Amino acid sequence: MKPFRERTRGGATAVYRHPLAVRATHWVNALCLLVLLLSGLQILNAHPALYWGETSRFDRPLAAIEAAPQPDGKLRGRLLVGDAVFDTTGVLGASMSGSEQLQARAFPSWLTLPAYPDLGAGRRWHFAFAWVLVINGLLYALFAAATGRLSGLLWPSPAELRHVGRALWDHLRLRFAHGDDARGYNVLQKLAYSTVVFGLLPLMLATGLVMSPAVYARLPLLGDLLGGRQSARTLHFLAASGLVAFVAVHLAMVLAAGPINEIRSMVTGWFVVRREKKTP
Structure with missing residues (x-):
């Protein structure tokens, strides 16, 4: 993977951390996950x-x-x-x-799409944006594979894994990386993103396919591996809950670490790294 581009001005260094393809797929993912959550709750309302x-x-x-x-x-x-x-x-x-x-x-009306009870409309919204999410994910995977982003940025090294406890303790105390340590993702971010990319999203896709009668009829083995259609429905809900928890923690960390810098980096690609002040 190519090293980050940088530009320095005054007491700060701007690092080009998020290429256009990453930013575009990130915001499409955010929209898809919001629509999928609201429409999924509409579907679940039919039989909660x-x-x-x-x-x-x-x-x-x-x-x-x-x-x-x-x-x-x-x-x-x-x-x-x-x-x-x-x-x-x-x-x-x-x-x-x-x-x-x-x-x-x-679930109340403000948590469902559409707001009024309509199982058919909820399913149409859900299926349409599920495919948008899949296509968007494939585009990101192709870009990540071509640029080495998965191994370089999202997958923690053994050395990083040895410091998980320290990183967790620092986050609980709202102590975030500064200087050169802030140029890339820390080990907790890598673990969280890897869990989503390689765990929750594939599980969502597999369980969603099993819940489709047409797909289940053609791939009964997949349903058997997941414990049956009702088990797949439960796992689908649990995976969705995991994604909601991930997003909630993600947003909380963005606010705690500095929302202006974090959001700017996902809009423009440039993340500002402040130089640590040296104590005399």
Whole structure:
């Protein structure tokens, strides 16, 4: 992989860290993941329960979101995880969806695409942007393979892995890299990106294919490897939850590390590295 381009001015060095192809695929990914999340919750609203195996066991879901009518006529939202029951009134199950009254709706209208109940529209949005995400991912993979980006930037070296504990402790204390150490990704970033690129996204694709009756009929072995269609649906939801957690942590780290510099680097490609002040 070619070394980063640099330009120095005053007390800072600007490093060209994100080529145009990386920036473009990054923002397309962000849009796709947002649409997929909102449309996926619309689909899940049609039957907000998860199972394991080939078929649904309606009396024993792994997890479910319910709206339970109370003796006084009011709704109570409940999240069931195994034998545990959590009151989620106003958020899940019995949610506030654009009105002053609670509605029997697993996820509120502001979290679904479209906002109104429409399973068909949710599926169309979901499938369309799923293919956009796949094509965009393939384009990124081709670029990364051609430039050595995967091995050079996203895959941590054995030496870096030995310092995972220290890097985690520094992040928990909001101590981020400065100077030359800030030129590239740190070991935690590499591990997170590798988990997404090589783990969560392929799992999302595989489980999504298994949930398609047409694909499952032609590739039953893939469904068997994932434990059946209902298992694939549960794994799909868990992988999506992992992506949401990744994005949440990613955004938090951007804010903590300096949002102007971080966002500018993903818009223009140039990341500013400040020189460390030498103490006398």
